[in-house]
Amino acid sequence: MSSVEFIATEGFRFEYTRIAATQSGGPEILMLHEGLGCVAQWRDFPTRLAQATGRGVIAYSRLGHGRSSPPHGARGADYHFEEATRWLPQLLRGWGVHRPLLFGHSDGATIALLYAALHPDEVAAVVAIAPHVKVENATLDGLVRAREAFQSSGLRAKLAPYHDDVDSVFWSWNRTWLDPAFRDWNIEALLPAIRAPVLAMQGELDEYATLDQIESIGRRVADAEIVALTGCRHAPHRDQPQLVLEATTRLLARLGQREGDCGHALAPR
Numbered sequence: 001m002s003s004v005e006f007i008a009t010e011g012f013r014f015e016y017t018r019i020a021a022t023q024s025g026g027p028e029i030l031m032l033h034e035g036l037g038c039v040a041q042w043r044d045f046p047t048r049l050a051q052a053t054g055r056g057v058i059a060y061s062r063l064g065h066g067r068s069s070p071p072h073g074a075r076g077a078d079y080h081f082e083e084a085t086r087w088l089p090q091l092l093r094g095w096g097v098h099r100p101l102l103f104g105h106s107d108g109a110t111i112a113l114l115y116a117a118l119h120p121d122e123v124a125a126v127v128a129i130a131p132h133v134k135v136e137n138a139t140l141d142g143l144v145r146a147r148e149a150f151q152s153s154g155l156r157a158k159l160a161p162y163h164d165d166v167d168s169v170f171w172s173w174n175r176t177w178l179d180p181a182f183r184d185w186n187i188e189a190l191l192p193a194i195r196a197p198v199l200a201m202q203g204e205l206d207e208y209a210t211l212d213q214i215e216s217i218g219r220r221v222a223d224a225e226i227v228a229l230t231g232c233r234h235a236p237h238r239d240q241p242q243l244v245l246e247a248t249t250r251l252l253a254r255l256g257q258r259e260g261d262c263g264h265a266l267a268p269r
Helices: 045-053 078-097 109-120 137-152 155-160 167-179 188-193 210-221 239-259
Strands: 005-009 012-019 028-033 057-060 099-104 125-129 198-203 224-229
Touching: 005 078, 005 167, 005 224, 012 045, 012 078, 028 109, 045 057, 045 167, 045 239, 078 109, 099 239, 109 125, 109 188, 109 198, 125 224, 137 155, 137 167, 155 167, 188 210, 198 239, 210 224, 224 239
Parallel strands: 028 057, 028 099, 099 125, 125 198, 198 224
Antiparallel strands: 005 012, 012 057
16 A cells, blocks of 8 residues: 555644556546445555556545544444545545545445535545445444443454554444434435445445345435345445455446546536
8 A cells, every 4th residue: 555644634643655657537436435434444445546547536534534633522323424424525625636536435435425425516426335324233243242242242352453543443333333312314315316336345244234225225316226245244345345346446437437537527417
């Protein structure tokens, strides 16, 4: 992976890595990590994505994750919306990125979908890997298992090298999702506002959700392709990276055919 840099906004520093495009034209790819993720946890996937697509790729860590600044105060239940409406627009301006392809995993996929719904003219496409659009019983069961693993099965030691404050990262994520007040969290009503093409991929063995997550996207987004991956869990880009790379490359090729590769997404027919 390219070296890590920092970008500042509102007095906070966000770590990021940026890989230059090898082909001209087309949207840059912005990667949005999972609830316990950060730049480093993408491992070599940003490089592989850049090599497979020829596009420039940026991956960054949200506040409190990786080496980014800690947030002021506790995470709110609306943190997906805050990322999509406050931080992501500022970061895109800071990087000089216009109409990116948003590539998100889990929480990052949710943020990508929200940004595309709330800024429908400012996104070329979305790749949503294991997205969450509502809370399911399977989600809560997975979070309880994660809590037990963090407390007694080595998950804390596994995550600690990636974050300056691993306890804050884990507990702010886990407690938010397990809060009874969060049980009714749902973004399905916003999905029809998305005009950009969406590729939603999920493993059939996802330990945090059922396939109704991507099926819901398929029912509500005008231009949506949903892909269920057999033998795959919550992280398809790690379990079956080649399939994810191939599907993303096909999406970009379709964008190029529809737009003349000028990077301006057309409204779905």
